[in-house]
Amino acid sequence: MKKINLFILMLLISAYSFSQVTISAADNCFIVNDNVDYISIFGADAFDPGADGENVIWDFSALVPDGDHNIFDYLDPTGKPHVDIMTDADVAEQLNSGSNGYFYFDNNGGTQWNRSGFYANDGGIEIWLAYDGGPLQLYPDNFTYQTSHDVVPFGATGGWYMDGVGEDEAIIPNLGEYHFDCDAYGTLILPHKVYLNAMRVHVTEDFQIQLMMNGSPAVTSTVSDDAYYWFVEGVQGPVLSYVVSNSAKSTTHTLQWQKPYDAIEVDFIAVNNTSGASSTTGNTDDEFKMLNLSYPLDNGSSFTWEFTPNNVQYLEGTDANSAHPIVRFTQPGTYTVTQTITNANFTPDTQTETKTDYITIELAPQLMADFSASPTSVNLNGSTDFTSNVSVSNGDPISGTTTYQWAVSPGAAGVHWNFTNFTTNTDQNPSVEFYQAGCYAIQLVVTNSTYSNSPVTVTKMNYINVAGGCGTSYDVTFNVVDENTDPISGAQITVDGYSAITTNASGEATINLFDDTYNFDVAAAGYEDYSSSFTVNGTNQTVNVTLVEVIPTEYTVTFTVVDENTNPVLGADITVDGYSAITTDASGVATIDLVDGTYNFDVAAAGFENYSSDFTVNAANEDVDISLSPLSIDDLTNANISIYPNPSNGIFTIQSVNIVNITIFDVNGKIIYKNSNITQANVDLSKNQKGIYFIEFKNNNISINHKIIIK
Numbered sequence: 117m118k119k120i121n122l123f124i125l126m127l128l129i130s131a132y133s134f135s136q137v138t139i140s141a142a143d144n145c146f147i148v149n150d151n152v153d154y155i156s157i158f159g160a161d162a163f164d165p166g167a168d169g170e171n172v173i174w175d176f177s178a179l180v181p182d183g184d185h186n187i188f189d190y191l192d193p194t195g196k197p198h199v200d201i202m203t204d205a206d207v208a209e210q211l212n213s214g215s216n217g218y219f220y221f222d223n224n225g226g227t228q229w230n231r232s233g234f235y236a237n238d239g240g241i242e243i244w245l246a247y248d249g250g251p252l253q254l255y256p257d258n259f260t261y262q263t264s265h266d267v268v269p270f271g272a273t274g275g276w277y278m279d280g281v282g283e284d285e286a287i288i289p290n291l292g293e294y295h296f297d298c299d300a301y302g303t304l305i306l307p308h309k310v311y312l313n314a315m316r317v318h319v320t321e322d323f324q325i326q327l328m329m330n331g332s333p334a335v336t337s338t339v340s341d342d343a344y345y346w347f348v349e350g351v352q353g354p355v356l357s358y359v360v361s362n363s364a365k366s367t368t369h370t371l372q373w374q375k376p377y378d379a380i381e382v383d384f385i386a387v388n389n390t391s392g393a394s395s396t397t398g399n400t401d402d403e404f405k406m407l408n409l410s411y412p413l414d415n416g417s418s419f420t421w422e423f424t425p426n427n428v429q430y431l432e433g434t435d436a437n438s439a440h441p442i443v444r445f446t447q448p449g450t451y452t453v454t455q456t457i458t459n460a461n462f463t464p465d466t467q468t469e470t471k472t473d474y475i476t477i478e479l480a481p482q483l484m485a486d487f488s489a490s491p492t493s494v495n496l497n498g499s500t501d502f503t504s505n506v507s508v509s510n511g512d513p514i515s516g517t518t519t520y521q522w523a524v525s526p527g528a529a530g531v532h533w534n535f536t537n538f539t540t541n542t543d544q545n546p547s548v549e550f551y552q553a554g555c556y557a558i559q560l561v562v563t564n565s566t567y568s569n570s571p572v573t574v575t576k577m578n579y580i581n582v583a584g585g586c587g588t589s590y591d592v593t594f595n596v597v598d599e600n601t602d603p604i605s606g607a608q609i610t611v612d613g614y615s616a617i618t619t620n621a622s623g624e625a626t627i628n629l630f631d632d633t634y635n636f637d638v639a640a641a642g643y644e645d646y647s648s649s650f651t652v653n654g655t656n657q658t659v660n661v662t663l664v665e666v667i668p669t670e671y672t673v674t675f676t677v678v679d680e681n682t683n684p685v686l687g688a689d690i691t692v693d694g695y696s697a698i699t700t701d702a703s704g705v706a707t708i709d710l711v712d713g714t715y716n717f718d719v720a721a722a723g724f725e726n727y728s729s730d731f732t733v734n735a736a737n738e739d740v741d742i743s744l745s746p747l748s749i750d751d752l753t754n755a756n757i758s759i760y761p762n763p764s765n766g767i768f769t770i771q772s773v774n775i776v777n778i779t780i781f782d783v784n785g786k787i788i789y790k791n792s793n794i795t796q797a798n799v800d801l802s803k804n805q806k807g808i809y810f811i812e813f814k815n816n817n818i819s820i821n822h823k824i825i826i827k
Contacts, residue, residue: 140258140349145229146190146207146221152353153375156184160371165344165358168316170261172302174346176356179307179373186372187212188353193220198244201274202232203251222251233272245274259298259317259347268293292323304346304356306373308412311348311355312385319343339363351376376411380462382469383409384455389442398445401480401568403431405442410457410469413439422454424714424732445477452714454732470730472714482509483567485574486615487560493581499536499549500580506562516566520544523559524580527552553583555630557613577613578630589628591656596623596638598663607640607663642666668711673731673738677704677719685744687775688721722775723747723815747774747815757813763825766802771795772813779812780824801826 146152158180166174193199193208196218205220217236223229230251235244248271271292297318304314321341340362345354351374359370388395389403398404406421421436427447434441445451454470486505494500502522508514522541524533532552539546550556555578563571578586596607596619603623610616612635617625629652636659638646643663650659677688677700684704691697693716698706700721710733717740719727724744731740757772770778772795780789780799788804791797801809804826811822 145223145226146209146352147223147226148190148192148207150190150352152188154186154188154357154372155181155375156186157371157373158182160358160369163358163369163371165316166300168299168318170301172300172316173305174302174314174316175305177305177307179371181307181373185212185375189213191218193218196220197235197237197242198233198246199235201244201246203246205232205251228253233274241276243274243276245272247272259296259315261298261301261315263298265296266294293321295320304348306356307414308373309355309376310407310409310413311346312409314346314348314355317345317347319345337363378462380417380457380459380464380467381411382455382457382467384453384469384471385409386453386475396475397477398475399478399480400445400448402477403442403444404475405440406453406455408439408455410455410467412459415459416461417457417459420456420458422456422732422734424452424454424734425449425712426734427451445475448477448479451475451477452732454714470714470732472730479509480568481512482569483514483562483564483572484509485560485562485572487558487574487576489558489580492579494550494583496553496583497549497551498582499547501545501547502558502560503545504560504562506564508567514564514566516564518562518564521561521563522546523561524548525557525559527554527556548580550580550582553585555586556580556582574615575613576615586630588654589630590652590654591626592629592650592652593624593626593656593658594619594636594638594661595658596625596640596661596663598643598665601662604640604643604663607638607643607661609636609638611636638663669735670709670711671733671735671737673708673710673733673740675700675706675708675719675740675742677706677721677742677744679724679744679746682743685721685724688719688724688742688744690717690719692717719744757820757822759811759822759824763827766800766804766826768799768801768824770797770799770811774815777814779814781810781812783808783810 166172189210191208191210193202193205196208199205199208199220202220204222204224206223206225207221209219209221211217216238217234219234220232221229222232230253231247232251233244233246236242252267298315299318300316302314304311319341321339321343324336324338341359342362343357343359346356348355353374355376356373357370361368361370385394385407386396387393387405387407388398389405390398390401394407408419410417417439419437419439421438421441423443423445425447427445427449428443429446430436430438431442431444434443450473452470452472453474454468456466456468458466484507487502488505489500489502491500504520506514506518520542522543527533529535532554533548533550533556535541535543535546536549537547557575557577558579559573559575561571561573578589594609594617596604596609598604603619603621605619605621605623607619607623607625608616609619609625609627611627611629614627617627619625631652631654633649633651635649636647638661640663642665644666646661646663648661650657675690675698677685677690679685684702685700686702686704688700688704688706689697690700690706692708692710695708698708700706712733712735714730714732716730717728719742721744724746727742727744729742731738757776759768759770762768775793775795777792778790778794778797779787780801782788782804788809789799789801806826809824809826811824813820813822
């Protein structure tokens with residue numbers, strides 16, 4: 117009796133400890149011939165299932181599998197033991213191919229997941245159970261966050277016997293209660309896979325089991341389970357489960373995840389770490405985490421990330437080979453992102469995903485600074501009031517704390533000049549009194565750590581004219597054009613010692629300077645930098661600048677086109693988006709020079725199926741290898757080969773969409789006409805005898821025959 121008691125208790129505890137729950141039954145319930153593999157995990161006894169709530173991140177990336185597998189097969193229940201008492205059983209669930217035990221389920225045509233009962237056999241001890249009143253609808257059709265579901269009470273009847281002899285006895289679970297609570301959703305991070313929008317369902321179970329023998333209760337046991345299941349829409353069964361099962365005999369912990377795929381799968385999304393949301397837009401201040409949704413993330417996988425253009429800065433110790441790199445895009449623009457995964461445990465061992473024009477980056481809001489003075493010409497012992505003007509480039513109010521640092525040169529504070537009217541060199545709008553004649557430069561440094569371009573320095577040379585010390589100033593107008601004399605707007609001109617000025621729509625910018633010789637630099641996007649000098653000598657003047665456009669570096673892309681036997685394909689037309697077609701030579705090779713970027717292309721060759729793909733040029737020459745598949749005979753036959761008129765007086769027109777070689781035979785097999793590499797031919801057989809002739813069309817070792825008649 118002791119053996120029977122232990123067996124029954126262990127069997128029933130395990131039977132009720134794994135409750136299958138779905139989010140959307142239409143997507144997630146099992147049907148006949150399904151299979152799912154769960155991998156056990158070390159450390160189940162100490163597992164913390166994490167927080168509940170909205171947008172939770174469950175980071176279980178440190179979990180370690182122990183290699184044990186639980187494989188569930190879903191079978192046709194027909195003919196399985198005691199299935200006849202399971203109302204509307206559609207599916208039999210079998211664990212690890214063990215024929216000694218089944219759970220029976222009613223899936224209601226693949227739309228629900230209801231338990232009908234179970235059967236088990238262990239060394240001649242059999243037990244079976246069917247729920248009273250039909251299948252037990254434990255779960256609603258759909259689970260939604262902050263919804264719950266209860267099944268209470270429930271009962272069932274069944275039986276058991278030993279060694280196939282004796283009177284059937286009853287096993288009755290009663291006083292049962294199942295409670296399901298959709299308590300959280302968010303991102304589930306496992307070592308091998310990241311799941312977005314995972315739903316966690318918290319399941320508690322509490323029921324009593326009575327084993328009847330000779331009409332009296334022989335064994336009574338209470339089972340209490342506490343379980344967490346994580347589901348993802350479209351994935352059958354939980355992707356992660358944690359079950360704590362308690363009985364009078366023991367407490368067991370079960371932790372396992374679902375093995376998702378048998379092949380490498382590549383996917384990713386961009387998460388803007390500044391906003392914390394999935395996003396493909398941002399600015400040059402934002403940090404982006406490339407969240408890798410691929411499989412597997414562990415088990416020997418290596419990763420390569422490419423960004424085009426390559427204006428990225430890797431952050432927080434990540435690099436181009438990290439699983440989830442964190443990057444900042446240093447220049448505004450549109451970026452193409454490519455991820456490649458390599459893992460020798462799979463065939464094929466490499467998969468690549470390219471998302472063209474995936475991320476759009478704008479220039480981050482910039483801190484703008486300037487200042488003015490009134491007056492700019494003063495007498496000895498006179499003072500000047502300075503007014504700072506600080507703003508943000510996009511017009512938003514200034515955020516954070518702004519500090520100011522003023523400097524006056526030449527001379528020394530307290531001797532040649534000094535801050536006055538109770539102001540200092542750190543005030544936003546100070547006043548300065550001057551004690552000695554001279555031509556003074558003023559510098560303002562504005563700092564605000566909210567903005568990436570902080571600090572901003574503004575310098576105005578020869579700005580304060582004290583007692584005529586500066587002399588007379590003159591306007592210097594820069595006129596910036598391209599090689600076609602078209603004005604260049606937005607060119608930055610920096611004169612030594614002065615803040616940069618920017619050209620307007622007419623390509624002009626003006627600065628006021630005193631007599632002297634000055635060096636200057638000009639920079640404009642898309643043009644080579646320009647440096648020179650000029651001299652101011654008692655008059656206004658114009659400085660003409662012609663900028664030379666930067667020609668992007670081109671790299672050679674070499675296409676090699678072969679057939680399935682690696683023979684070169686001559687005459688294949690390759691069309692790269694936006695460029696004229698190129699054609700392969702006798703070696704199957706064609707080349708084109710291109711600048712950095714990702715390109716789509718198509719290949720068309722007579723007798724072969726069309727081919728389309730893409731490639732990326734990234735500061736290096738690129739080789740693109742292409743293997744074409746030949747058209748089948750049906751393809752060639754259906755390729756609009758036409759012969760007309762047929763029958764005729766001997767003059768035929770032959771047309772084909774593909775380039776073909778044609779040979780015409782008489783009924784004795786004698787060749788009477790040949791032509792090569794044609795798509796159309798006018799054939800004159802009018803001097804031949806009336807009768808039947810045969811035309812052979814041949815293309816890349818594929819041949820078909822047509823009959824023609826001369827009447």
